Amino acid sequence: MTGLYIHIPFCVKKCKYCDFTSFSGMEDNFDKYLGALSEEMKQYKGIDVDTVFVGGGTPTVLNQKQLNRLIGDIKNNFELSEICEFTFEVNPGTLNSDKIKALKDGGVNRVSVGVQSFVDTELLALGRIHNSREAFNTVSMIHDMGITNINIDLMTSIPYQTRESLIKSLNMAFKLPITHISAYSLILEEGTPLFNEYENGVFSLPDDDTDREMFDTLKSKMKEHGFLRYEISNFSKPGYESRHNLKYWNCDEYIGIGLSAHSYLDGRRFSNTDNLGKYLNLEFRNGDTKTLTYDDMVSEFMMLGFRKTKGISEAEFKKRFGKDINDIYGRELQKFMDISLIEYDRGYYRLTDRGLDISNSVICEFMR
Ligand code: SF4
Missing domain, CATH: 3.20.20.70 (Aldolase class I)
Structure with a gap:
C-alpha cells in the first residue's frame, strides 16, 4: 500500500x-x-x-x-x-x-x-x-x-x-x-x-x-x-x-500533498510548487517529473537501503530488479567487505558500525 x-x-x-x-x-x-x-x-x-x-x-x-x-x-x-x-x-x-x-x-x-x-x-x-x-x-x-x-x-x-x-x-x-x-x-x-x-x-x-x-x-x-x-x-x-x-528507505510508493511535497508513484518522482500563492490558487505541481530508469531505481534502492542498519535484502533485490545483487554490485560489495565497511549476514548486506560512520562515502560508490 x-x-x-x-x-x-x-x-x-x-x-x-x-x-x-x-x-x-x-x-x-x-x-x-x-x-x-x-x-x-x-x-x-x-x-x-x-x-x-x-x-x-x-x-x-x-x-x-x-x-x-x-x-x-x-x-x-x-x-x-x-x-x-x-x-x-x-x-x-x-x-x-x-x-x-x-x-x-x-x-x-x-x-x-x-x-x-x-x-x-x-x-x-x-x-x-x-x-x-x-x-x-x-x-x-x-x-x-x-x-x-x-x-x-x-x-x-x-x-x-x-x-x-x-x-x-x-x-x-x-x-x-x-x-x-x-x-x-x-x-x-x-x-x-x-x-x-x-x-x-x-x-x-x-x-x-x-x-x-x-x-x-x-x-x-x-x-x-x-x-x-x-x-x-x-x-x-x-x-x-x-x-x-x-x-x-525501502523505495516504496508515497503520495505527497501540500506545498513543496514530493511524491513517488508508478515509477515517477514529482513534486509540488513551493510558491504559497500558486498553491492557494490550486496550481499544485511545479512541473518537475522524473521517470526513473532501471539504473536510477537500482541506485536509489542501494542508497536508501544502506541507511537501514538491517541493510539490503539480497532476495528483495532480485525480486525487484530480476538480477542477483552480485551481478551488478559484486565488485563494490567485495571491496567494502574486504575493509570491513560492509558485512553480509543471512541474506542482507549492511554497513558495519564503521561503515555507518562514513556512510556517504561508501554509498556514493553504488550510484549508477
Ligand atoms: S520553523 Fe522550521 S524548524 Fe522551527 S518548527 Fe517550524 S519547520 Fe520546524
Missing part, C-alpha cells in the same frame, strides 16, 4: 536554523490552505494507504476545528487501512488538551514531537518557541491522553552543546514514555540567522572529534535504554520503527 504525506507549512515563529518550507504569521491563510489541500487530495480519491504522516512546519498551529477538518478530509479522500500508522508532527508550545483530543478522536496513533534539546540555553540558541519544561510536559500530556506511540526529535552539534549537556538531554528523554528517538545533527544552512551568527563568530561549533565523541555517547546511551538503531539517525524500542519513514 501507499504512504501519504501531508505538508502544513506554517509555524508560530521561524526557528533560527530553519530552511524548510514554512512561514510564520500566516494565520489568515490557514482555512484557504486547508481548502487547497482538500482539492489536491481529491485527485487521489479512493487510494488505499497504510501510513499517514502530517508534517511541517507545525501542523498543530491549526486550531481544533481546523485539525478536525484536515483529518476529515484525509479520511474522506483516502481508504485508510485498519492498521494504518497515522502520525502527526507537533511542536511544544502549540498543543493543548483540546487539540490532542481532536488528534486522538480522529485516529492519530503516533505523534512526533520536535523537542531538539532539554537544555534551555540550547533551545534559545536555536530560536525554538518552547523551553525544556514545556517540551517535557507536552510529551507527558500526549501520553496521558492516550497516544502512546511517541517519537521525539533530538539534535546534536547545537551551539554551546557539550557532551555533558547532551547526556542531560538524553537522560530527560529516557524519563519520558516514548518509543522512538530521531537524532539529527544540526546543519547550518546558508542564509539562516544561525548561519549568519556563526559566520560573525557569535558561537563556535564542536570540532569533528568532539562531534564524533558526542554521537558515540548518544549511540551507547540509546542502547543502554533499549532504543535500537534501525536507521542512520533513528532509534526505536523493538517494534516501534516508523513504518512511514521506512517506506522512503
Whole structure:
C-alpha cells in the first residue's frame, strides 16, 4: 500500500536554523490552505494507504476545528487501512488538551514531537518557541491522553552543546514514555540567522572529534535504554520503527500533498510548487517529473537501503530488479567487505558500525 504525506507549512515563529518550507504569521491563510489541500487530495480519491504522516512546519498551529477538518478530509479522500500508522508532527508550545483530543478522536496513533534539546540555553540558541519544561510536559500530556506511540526529535552539534549537556538531554528523554528517538545533527544552512551568527563568530561549533565523541555517547546511551538503531539517525524500542519513514528507505510508493511535497508513484518522482500563492490558487505541481530508469531505481534502492542498519535484502533485490545483487554490485560489495565497511549476514548486506560512520562515502560508490 501507499504512504501519504501531508505538508502544513506554517509555524508560530521561524526557528533560527530553519530552511524548510514554512512561514510564520500566516494565520489568515490557514482555512484557504486547508481548502487547497482538500482539492489536491481529491485527485487521489479512493487510494488505499497504510501510513499517514502530517508534517511541517507545525501542523498543530491549526486550531481544533481546523485539525478536525484536515483529518476529515484525509479520511474522506483516502481508504485508510485498519492498521494504518497515522502520525502527526507537533511542536511544544502549540498543543493543548483540546487539540490532542481532536488528534486522538480522529485516529492519530503516533505523534512526533520536535523537542531538539532539554537544555534551555540550547533551545534559545536555536530560536525554538518552547523551553525544556514545556517540551517535557507536552510529551507527558500526549501520553496521558492516550497516544502512546511517541517519537521525539533530538539534535546534536547545537551551539554551546557539550557532551555533558547532551547526556542531560538524553537522560530527560529516557524519563519520558516514548518509543522512538530521531537524532539529527544540526546543519547550518546558508542564509539562516544561525548561519549568519556563526559566520560573525557569535558561537563556535564542536570540532569533528568532539562531534564524533558526542554521537558515540548518544549511540551507547540509546542502547543502554533499549532504543535500537534501525536507521542512520533513528532509534526505536523493538517494534516501534516508523513504518512511514521506512517506506522512503525501502523505495516504496508515497503520495505527497501540500506545498513543496514530493511524491513517488508508478515509477515517477514529482513534486509540488513551493510558491504559497500558486498553491492557494490550486496550481499544485511545479512541473518537475522524473521517470526513473532501471539504473536510477537500482541506485536509489542501494542508497536508501544502506541507511537501514538491517541493510539490503539480497532476495528483495532480485525480486525487484530480476538480477542477483552480485551481478551488478559484486565488485563494490567485495571491496567494502574486504575493509570491513560492509558485512553480509543471512541474506542482507549492511554497513558495519564503521561503515555507518562514513556512510556517504561508501554509498556514493553504488550510484549508477
Ligand atoms: S518548527 Fe520546524 S519547520 Fe517550524 S520553523 Fe522551527 S524548524 Fe522550521
